[in-house]
Amino acid sequence: MELWQQMLRQSIDSADDLVRRFNFDKETAERLNSLFHIRINPYYLSLIRYPGDPIWLQSMPNAVELEDDGLPEDPLNEDGDSPVPSITHRYPDRVLFLVTSQCSMYCRFCTRKRKVSDSTKISMKFIQDGLDYIRAHTEVRDVIVSGGDPLMLTDIMLEKVLKGLREIPHVEIIRVHTKMPAVLPQRITPQLIEMMKKYHPIYVNVHFNHPWECTPEAKHACDLLADGGFPLGNQMVLMKGVNDDPDVVKDLNRKLLVMRVRPYYIYQADMVKSTNHFRTPIRVGLEIMDKLRGHTSGLAVPYFVIDAPGGGGKIPILPQYVLYHDDEKIVLRNYKYEVFEYDEKKGETGPIQTEVDARFLRKAPVIMRERKRRVSKRKARASVNPQVPLAEVEPDKPIQ
Numbered sequence: 001m002e003l004w005q006q007m008l009r010q011s012i013d014s015a016d017d018l019v020r021r022f023n024f025d026k027e028t029a030e031r032l033n034s035l036f037h038i039r040i041n042p043y044y045l046s047l048i049r050y051p052g053d054p055i056w057l058q059s060m061p062n063a064v065e066l067e068d069d070g071l072p073e074d075p076l077n078e079d080g081d082s083p084v085p086s087i088t089h090r091y092p093d094r095v096l097f098l099v100t101s102q103c104s105m106y107c108r109f110c111t112r113k114r115k116v117s118d119s120t121k122i123s124m125k126f127i128q129d130g131l132d133y134i135r136a137h138t139e140v141r142d143v144i145v146s147g148g149d150p151l152m153l154t155d156i157m158l159e160k161v162l163k164g165l166r167e168i169p170h171v172e173i174i175r176v177h178t179k180m181p182a183v184l185p186q187r188i189t190p191q192l193i194e195m196m197k198k199y200h201p202i203y204v205n206v207h208f209n210h211p212w213e214c215t216p217e218a219k220h221a222c223d224l225l226a227d228g229g230f231p232l233g234n235q236m237v238l239m240k241g242v243n244d245d246p247d248v249v250k251d252l253n254r255k256l257l258v259m260r261v262r263p264y265y266i267y268q269a270d271m272v273k274s275t276n277h278f279r280t281p282i283r284v285g286l287e288i289m290d291k292l293r294g295h296t297s298g299l300a301v302p303y304f305v306i307d308a309p310g311g312g313g314k315i316p317i318l319p320q321y322v323l324y325h326d327d328e329k330i331v332l333r334n335y336k337y338e339v340f341e342y343d344e345k346k347g348e349t350g351p352i353q354t355e356v357d358a359r360f361l362r363k364a365p366v367i368m369r370e371r372k373r374r375v376s377k378r379k380a381r382a383s384v385n386p387q388v389p390l391a392e393v394e395p396d397k398p399i400q
């Protein structure tokens with residue numbers, strides 16, 4: 001048995017463990033465990049510094065999960081786009097392929113907790129159906145291998161999946177989504193890398209949520225993956241008390257880059273049943289993005305996305321940088337809240353104001369919209385009444 005498998009065996013994974021080691025009330029522990037299975041492996045447990053810290057919050061059950069928050073089990077409607085149990089086919093050329101229900105740590109915020117940890121819903125027995133579906137759908141060129149955590153499969157079983165995919169001619173790229181480098185980095189072994197290398201191109205998306213997860217062990221795991229030629233991207237979920245702070249996210253993203261992992265997405269937490277206590281207002285994510293762009297290297301700036309409820313897919317959202325835009329020019333503000341105008345006719349740019357009151361900037365889009373509305377009204381009047389002087393239909397100075 002490999003080290004990571006031995007470590008898994010020593011996980012906290014029952015209500016009794018919670019009662020014995022963390023003083024949980026027995027009934028509460030049992031209800032939490034039946035709501036979503038508990039598993040915290042000894043490596044991840046060792047990262048906890050104090051109860052309630054960002055590592056604790058992600059892994060330790062919380063009695064508030066038992067409150068009825070009225071949220072759905074499948075907010076992204078993945079099951080609605082699922083032609084066979086192991087596949088979600090939502091986008092034109094790519095599919096999500098679920099190959100295991102198991103994870104080395106069950107994240108309390110998991111979007112897929114309705115299935116994860118339940119081997120009757122995701123298991124190896126559905127894999128052949130998934131491969132058959134992908135083979136029959138020649139438009140699929142990109143397959144996201146997920147679960148659960150696909151690296152919970154043994155090397156032999158994972159190889160069956162990767163080999164099966166590589167034998168399908170229209171599959172161009174494979175993406176493996178795994179939390180192992182963050183939660184059980186011992187899983188990334190030289191043997192695993194040698195096996196996976198045979199099935200390139202494979203991209204690996206990892207899932208770090210807090211800088212404390214960027215340990216020497218995690219760095220070693222990411223080094224092995226990067227040296228094996230797997231481009232690494234990170235998907236972070238924004239969560240109250242975990243990473244809802246621009247400095248924490250900046251620190252995390254810088255550490256990830258040192259580990260050769262490119263920050264890829266920040267997700268607004270999904271509206272999943274029993275996870276309401278993690279959710280932050282949208283403005284928190286926008287503020288984080290505002291404090292990243294321009295303040296640190298562009299490589300450390302991911303997309304902030306909302307996975308649209310009901311199955312609309314990922315939609316990026318940005319802080320307000322465009323203050324005004326018409327056919328002739330665009331007025332923008334930069335990361336220091338300085339305002340610039342780009343003249344589309346002349347192709348020139350230049351600062352028009354260096355110090356801008358932040359309160360004004362918040363109002364600027366409204367002012368500009370109102371101005372645009374007035375101008376188009378005047379233009380409309382001019383087109384029916386040639387008496388209106390042309391000068392009157394031009395906008396005045398961009399911003400005063």
Ligand code: SF4
Binds near residue numbers: 111113
């Ligand atoms: S590793 Fe991924 S699938 Fe598993 S519990 Fe965490 S978020 Fe869910």
